[in-house]
Amino acid sequence: MRLGTVTGTLPVVPDANRPLAGVRGLLLDLDGVLILAGRPIPGAVDALTELERRGVPYRIVTNTSLWSRAALARYGESVGMRVSPDRIWSALSVSAAYTRRRFEHQPLYVLASEDARSEFVGQWLLSNAEAAARGAHAAAVVVGDSPEEATYGNLNAAFRLLRGGAELIGMHKNRWWITGDGPTLDSGAFVAGLEFASGRKAVILGKPAAAFFRQAGSELQAEIAATPTGRIARHDLAMVGDDLWTDVLAAQRAGLRGVFVLSGKHGRDDLRKAAGQKRGGGRPAFVANSLADVVAELD
Ligand SMILES: [Mg+2]
Structure with missing residues (x-):
């Protein structure tokens, strides 16, 4: 086998045993990750608190266009999730x-x-x-x-x-x-x-548009660059979602790591379906039961 000339940075080789190694920021879907049918998903409030405690920055990225960011923040507050409107990126x-x-x-x-x-x-x-x-x-x-x-x-x-x-x-x-x-x-x-x-x-304009993930990701990268962590690549961000196609696989195509949670609308049958799809299919970097398990997996 003849090896080509390596230029620029080396490609990131994912470690199958530590699929979230090096992840320094999260994009979190709202519905199916933090809340479901108007109620917080078990463990989600504590998971957000843990992210704050560990200094892992995040954005809520949601296709919800029914409510303004101010209304979403007020709703979050009412169920114990304190998220300021400027941390929310919505399709709206x-x-x-x-x-x-x-x-x-x-x-x-x-x-x-x-x-x-x-x-x-x-x-x-x-x-x-x-x-x-x-x-x-x-x-x-x-x-x-x-x-x-x-x-x-x-x-x-x-x-x-x-x-x-x-x-x-x-x-x-x-x-x-x-x-x-x-x-x-x-x-x-x-x-x-x-x-x-x-x-x-x-x-x-919302998910699954690549520009949506890139813009939200860039904002998060800029926030992280100003911390001791310094500059990170887009691959060091993970998108956590319950929609396998619109959240997870779309984010992976935009260069982020995709994390699929089973706490929302899609399940393991969808994983099998996506894995076998030639167009628009694929496998997430990581699959977890809920956001709490995702936070536990971060290094
Ligand atoms: Mg969702």
Whole structure:
């Protein structure tokens, strides 16, 4: 065998016995990792406290677009999880930042809850009546979790704006999630429906977009660089999620280590399925029952 010339840094060779060796920061999914069906997952509050105690920085990275970061932080506080809003990266906050950069002073139609729309403060949001008016125009239609907003009338207004040239933005494209009532339709279905009807492809800003993981990861890397740990590679960050594809395998494609927890919506059958998939499949760096086991595995 002929060896090629080695240039730059050597590739990281994972140690099968210590899959999280060298991990110095975590991106944590919210639903299925910290909470499930509106309640904290057993051990999650203590796991966050342990991360604080050991000085392991983290960000909550969530596709939840139903609530603003301020509302999420208040909810966390109410169940014993003290997470400041600036530690939260949500599909909603990233979408609001994107439209602020890209569509300044241009009309937007945002299908989201009243609280979620507060993230778009200072931006020009059309009301439902304005969006449905004859001749209405928008630079973008932005679709988030909006159970009470996803009416036929509003979706039809969105469809017409898309035909008029608006960009279609999905805060995410999740199929379903778990609420207190069980498996529940998520807003990915509305994004897919609008794509189907309009013939336009949506820009997806939340997970599994690689840019979402890279941006959240860069922020965490910058925080760690200012500590005695110093500069770290993206591979020294791990993404912990209960969605094998959207959280874990997508983060691995973006250069992080993927950690799959069994405390949420996917299970071991999904692991087998993903392992056998040629496209979009693969295996996580580490599988754990819950976040508590992940924290215990850190070196
Ligand atoms: Mg989740």
